[in-house]
Amino acid sequence: MQFVKEFRNPHLAEALLAQISLVAERIGRTRKNPVTVMEVCGGHTHTIFRYGLDRRLPANIEFAHGPGCPVCVLPKGRIEDAITIAHRPGVILTTFGDAMRVPGGSGSLLQARAAGADVRMVYSPLDALALARANPARQVVFFALGFETTAPSTALTVLRANAENISNFSILCQHITIIPTLRALLEQPDFTVDGFIGPGHVSMVIGTEPYAFIAQDFKRPLVVAGFEPLDILQSLLMVLLQIEAGDARVENQYARVVAPQGNPAAMAAIARVYEVREACEWRGLGQIAGSGLQLRAEWSRFDAEKRFAVLPHHLADQEQCRCGDVLTGRIKPPQCQAFGRTCSPDHPSGALMVSSEGACAAYYEYHGVGEAA
Amino acid sequence: MCLGIPGRITAIVDEQAMLAEVDVSGVRRQVDVLCVAEPGKPLAELVGAWVLVHVGFAMSRIDEAEAQETLRLLASMDELAGELDAMRNSARA
Numbered sequence: 001m002q003f004v005k006e007f008r009n010p011h012l013a014e015a016l017l018a019q020i021s022l023v024a025e026r027i028g029r030t031r032k033n034p035v036t037v038m039e040v041c042g043g044h045t046h047t048i049f050r051y052g053l054d055r056r057l058p059a060n061i062e063f064a065h066g067p068g069c070p071v072c073v074l075p076k077g078r079i080e081d082a083i084t085i086a087h088r089p090g091v092i093l094t095t096f097g098d099a100m101r102v103p104g105g106s107g108s109l110l111q112a113r114a115a116g117a118d119v120r121m122v123y124s125p126l127d128a129l130a131l132a133r134a135n136p137a138r139q140v141v142f143f144a145l146g147f148e149t150t151a152p153s154t155a156l157t158v159l160r161a162n163a164e165n166i167s168n169f170s171i172l173c174q175h176i177t178i179i180p181t182l183r184a185l186l187e188q189p190d191f192t193v194d195g196f197i198g199p200g201h202v203s204m205v206i207g208t209e210p211y212a213f214i215a216q217d218f219k220r221p222l223v224v225a226g227f228e229p230l231d232i233l234q235s236l237l238m239v240l241l242q243i244e245a246g247d248a249r250v251e252n253q254y255a256r257v258v259a260p261q262g263n264p265a266a267m268a269a270i271a272r273v274y275e276v277r278e279a280c281e282w283r284g285l286g287q288i289a290g291s292g293l294q295l296r297a298e299w300s301r302f303d304a305e306k307r308f309a310v311l312p313h314h315l316a317d318q319e320q321c322r323c324g325d326v327l328t329g330r331i332k333p334p335q336c337q338a339f340g341r342t343c344s345p346d347h348p349s350g351a352l353m354v355s356s357e358g359a360c361a362a363y364y365e366y367h368g369v370g371e372a373a
Numbered sequence: 374m375c376l377g378i379p380g381r382i383t384a385i386v387d388e389q390a391m392l393a394e395v396d397v398s399g400v401r402r403q404v405d406v407l408c409v410a411e412p413g414k415p416l417a418e419l420v421g422a423w424v425l426v427h428v429g430f431a432m433s434r435i436d437e438a439e440a441q442e443t444l445r446l447l448a449s450m451d452e453l454a455g456e457l458d459a460m461r462n463s464a465r466a
């Protein structure tokens with residue numbers, strides 16, 4: 001594959017780690033507290049654990065694992081909405097594999113399937129649309145989730161359904177956006193993260209300009225990063241060099257994929273199909289105003305909420321789970337009472353344990369249960 | 374879902390519907406190429422291009438020159454680190 005092996009070169013990784021140590025040592029001379037850098041995206045979290053990058057950092061540098069895993073922030077109530085629709089007569093409910101295992105109030109979509117609902121995993125919304133074409137007597141619903149990375153693909157699928165006049169296809173829209181969420185995190189008084197490793201594939205769509213407020217208003221550096229180990233290490237080094245110099249700028253380490261202006265065709269599709277959903281709930285984080293997307297009225301015939309008269313409803317998070325504290329970098333996964341006891345990848349009670357991009361699942365797989373690092 | 378896989382466009386399947394075939398590590402699949410198509414240019418120009426595929430959509434062309442530039446920076450940093458090591462060791466000797 002193109003530029004995958006090159007960005008896993010262990011020799012260069014060692015060189016980057018040596019540079020990181022040098023900068024960390026210089027920062028440590030004038031600063032007592034450790035430096036915390038949040039990787040926003042769950043894909044980065046996965047790379048960090050898979051390659052053990054967190055174990056190779058100097059003592060005064062820490063990663064905080066951010067909220068950028070769409071499966072991990074799926075609220076329970078929304079899973080229930082999907083299950084409700086899946087049980088309606090004649091419905092085929094489709095979604096991405098990870099979403100099927102997230103526990104709702106009465107179980108997961110996988111359990112709904114075991115109970116007789118027709119729930120199917122798809123790789124792409126286009127595959128859900130193909131199911132609708134092939135089953136004109138059934139109602140095919142795509143439970144759409146993800147950040148700006150996948151929002152354009154759902155939007156383009158709706159436009160395609162419209163162009164082909166496919167009337168038995170609809171979307172249960174749970175797309176969310178990262179910018180209001182980062183702002184909400186930064187506005188919390190006890191948010192102590194010093195800099196960000198920015199999400200590469202969200203940025204591929206939205207570009208680098210939307211992060212400017214993080215540098216200007218909140219004086220934190222952000223470096224948009226790719227997903228290979230060298231990408232993460234180089235981005236971390238770039239963040240640390242900025243912190244050392246007292247800078248706060250937006251930089252782009254992932255220029256091979258991310259253009260400063262993002263992807264205009266993808267942004268146009270988002271603007272055409274969605275509008276902002278004001279009340280949007282995140283698992284572990286609660287309501288974040290303006291952080292959701294919903295279909296514009298123009299496309300309401302493809303809106304499963306309208307077609308099945310199901311409105312987003314709220315269910316409280318598990319009480320013993322501290323997903324919110326993990327998502328905001330306040331605690332590490334093993335500091336949660338449920339971690340490895342009542343919550344494991346086989347029996348997740350919090351969504352961070354479901355996806356391989358979730359901090360808890362990654363921690364469990366690569367560090368084990370007993371170790372609190 | 375969010376990670377994306379690099380693949381190479383091997384053929385245009387349907388110019389009007391913006392569908393192309395992509396080879397991802399030997400697995401071929403139809404993908405939507407609207408987001409990587411250059412307005413006003415025939416899709417055929419995309420054949421051979423490396424793209425990042427997310428959930429059935431080519432979302433970005435992988436810019437080879439930018440990738441080489443990043444690698445060049447990393448390599449020069451590595452050389453610099455080697456020089457610094459040599460300096461340090463030489464001072465100790």
